[in-house]
Amino acid sequence: MQQSSISALFGALSNETRMAMVANNLANVTTAGYKADRVSFQDVFQRMATDYSPDARNDLQQKQLLPKPLVVAKPRLAEQTVDATQGGLNATGNPLDLAISGPGFFRVQTPEGQFLTRNGQFYRNNQGMLVTNQGYPVMGQAGPVAIPEGQTVTVTGDGQMTVDGQIVGSIDVVDVPDVKQLKKYGQSLFTGPNNSQPVTQPVDRSKTSVYQGYLEQANVNVVSEMVAMIEVQRSFEAYTKIISSTQEMDQQASTKVGETR
């Protein structure tokens, strides 16, 4: 088989994966606190077998016997990163909807350890604990936050929670040294590599504040996702065109060359 069809196959497969990521971004366009996936490609250099031929020996009367060593690029997905840019804030008026403006994450206690989230759709459960959609407790600086029943819950910019003027706890907002190290777990949660507890550090208070009554929207840009989708589709088509052209060439070689006239 010709090298070009293998190269094109790699390209088509990479684009299929990219398409899956675009699809996931678009599916989560209304998920609060969702962070878009970005993907980048790299070319992988494949050396031909002729590289290893002792060149000089094959030189008969200064003429090369074997073709020049070829370098064939195969595009491949190199890495996928989480786009950590801020999503827009949407006013909901619900006192238990919290949004983080700036870097940082809420800490959530799950049965598998402490994970991070930017989705601030919180509830008060039947024990009065502040929990996520899944019922996981939201961590404060001193363990899970309990909210006694009361008229008004107020959350200040630094996460301090008061009910009817009484301080009941402080919601912990933490930062991570490298957002790229975070892994998406699903359920709007981020974990460290291999579902480990993410490494956290105190958040820079001058950059981060908590907004009460707001939700952070997904930072998915529909227009750029649509453009990416066109790009994916067209390059997929181009790659398949390469495969079919190669196939044609192979066919011609096997039927025409050496044909008795």
Added chain:
Amino acid sequence: MMRSLYTGTTGMVAMQLQIDTMANNLANVNTLGFKKSRAEFEDLMYQTLAVAGTQNEGGSRLPTGLQVGMGVRPTTVHKFFTQGDFQNTGNQLDVAISGQGFFRLQDAAGNDVYTRAGAFKLNQDGTVVNANGYTLQPAFTVPQQATNIVITERGVINATDGQGNVLATTTIPLYTFINPPGLTALGRNVYQISEASGAAQELTPGDQNAGTLVQGFLEMSNVQMVDEMVGLIVGQRAYEANSKTISTADAMLQTAVNLKR
């Protein structure tokens, strides 16, 4: 098959729920004491194609992994128990609650249900009931000679005759829940206690966070028409974007299938 086909499907299904929820809010825009709902979403699980930290061909460790998300799923339809607007009716048996409490009613089968719709009526025995004939608890019967019913903001209900003599009196308590969104909506403007809502706490109107009663007023729904309209637009566009995902994935599949002639 292509992941993105199914990812797009999850997005369309989620947006369907968003539109359904908004449609119900809009349908109940004039329902007394109706509380609006909001559909909430989270990202689905991720498929890990490359684990972060594995060694690459060059021997160095990959700084990030490769994860492909599988779409979105609805988590909850959250009811918002914010105060609705008041409407002045002048009717003596129309009572609005200004605050967080609920009235307790007893349905025909003798079960306790809770409501915020305070449009009460008298049945054939002179007992205070709601539009479905559920009795307000504690049951209060207005004597036939009574000409006037007075309900104070602290929940005292008096039936008086033309001379101002009190013929019957009782106090209507209000009930609060630690997690009102956990109540089960039964339709017909009434709610039932669930595991998530916590037990009903009986309070005298005006105490703690129960709220006070306002005679001659009704609580309208808390649906904001503009919010719902914007939500419909967002839902529709996200639905369209996800359908575009499916058609693009389909076009790519078609190109791939057409490779083999």
